[in-house]
Amino acid sequence: MSRRLPGGRTAERDEAGNFPPFAVTVDLVVLTIRSGRLAVLLVERGEEPYLGSWALPGGFVRPDENLDAAALRELVEETQISGLPGHLEQLRTYGDPGRDPRMRVVSIAYVAFVPQLPDPVPGTDAARARWWAVDDLATVLSPRALSRKDALPLAFDHVSILSDAVERVAAKLEYTPLATAFCPSEFTIGELSQVYEAVWGVPPSDRANFRRKVLATAGFAEPVDEGTQRLTGGLGRPAQLFRVGPALELSPPLRRPHEARRRQPAGAPERAVRARPARGRPAGRTFDRDQPK
């Protein structure tokens, strides 16, 4: 039997007819809001390479499970939550040769948005896990974290993964109701606003307008019938409580305040593959419709 595995025709295999050996893992970027700051769950490495460094939780994909299931399993193992409160989605796949010095590892990264959880319990499997404020890390992306001398470096290429994840969540808050994934089941508009502030780094422009915009999308935040409650630290007028509704996207989106939107998208300026600079015109085919000049 031939080894032409992929759907296409140009499958490559080594001299012996075997496919190259790859390890396939999932890495998790578990994000939450703690003390008004965006935080990520990291685990301390207990061996080389990067012994003592902090890394994203992750693990091998099992032979019989799909990628989402592997990510979900890792999430449950690390956070002890079950039933997935919050949100989990595939982020991007990282597979540069050399990203792990030991061998070729292709890792499918996932992002999870979870509500505030208790600290990892010592004695459990997650004993050496802890939450880190994202802007205390040497994240490429966050302008707040740049040039901090005490910034914590991460193992492997996990800084890139984290940066991509932070950009993803910042973008997702603009046009989806996923900010609620960071909130408890009942929340106030003020708490929702704090999520946006923690993720974007700047508060939504105007409190009053923010409230109106949130309420403008039906099925984003739905009022709990009765009560009100003060969660603001016990001060001020009690706030209405809301639950998350069925909406899948924000119909007038909540755009990030100006700056980020006006030139570069704040984070990675688009992740496109660049060819090495072509000298002169492309040597191969040319366009049908190119007019002679």
Place this chain on the structure above:
Amino acid sequence: MSRRLPGGRTAERDEAGNFPPFAVTVDLVVLTIRSGRLAVLLVERGEEPYLGSWALPGGFVRPDENLDAAALRELVEETQISGLPGHLEQLRTYGDPGRDPRMRVVSIAYVAFVPQLPDPVPGTDAARARWWAVDDLATVLSPRALSRKDALPLAFDHVSILSDAVERVAAKLEYTPLATAFCPSEFTIGELSQVYEAVWGVPPSDRANFRRKVLATAGFAEPVDEGTQRLTGGLGRPAQLFRVGPALELSPPLRRPHEARRRQPAGAPERAVRARPARGRPAGRTFDRDQPK
């Protein structure tokens, strides 16, 4: 030496201490516009499984190349273009067990946007490749393609990949200048509009407004100094020619006409991991801030 490979702590390995064997491939969704329709490059399979079916081009990632390089190599092999006119970016990774009946294959899918190319030349490596109009295929996503009895089925899970790619390009045209990746180096506003129409399935709402919006983003379409040209089939007033500028995003975005935006996002309604229905409350930890009820 231990085999705890991933950054995290919960690496799994089999009884013998080895990681499970995976094949890693890239699959390409090469999109272009042909005769005013969105088209994708497919190759005919010459062996089982899915012998005779059409599939996305793809191939193994080589041990020493990164994922982007593998995708770029496949693109060049299939289209004969070099220097990457157009755009190439990672789409998503597909790795369900059983997606290839022969063994476990994890495939990183890429989308490419390319300008119109000549038909594949018989006799070359790409002889059994051809362009298919996307809505002639049994794409899950495209409303136009649904319920076509003569729709062409694709091999493996390539329908899912194609659907995701089409949704990606439709979304990208809203807030990036990537429509120009489908155009020749000099193009008219009318041609740009045709790209939007082919991808979205509906023309931009108003010709005049479309023109103004395109021109509103500096660095999207920049006028070629001199000339004008008629490309419209030799009829009507000659159109100004434009070149692509340096803009990375459309500052007032070009939103898809209403319908798609008002409820579901036209395509896959968000690709989040769903946990199996939790019976009762989550058994594990509960939220810090859950108020007793």
Place this chain on the structure above:
DNA sequence: GGAATAGTGTCTCTGAGACACTATCCT
């Protein structure tokens, strides 16, 4: 009362859509 937070009213400016009109080519 004063500080702090929640909620409402309303004005202005920009951008999106609709549509009428002019310009320049072809046959």
Place this chain on the structure above:
DNA sequence: AGGATAGTGTCTCAGAGACACTATTCC
């Protein structure tokens, strides 16, 4: 002239931002 496509003017309405004001709590 008539059809076809390119380009401009302008009106209306909705959404975004700014800001003033009221409401309700704790101290």
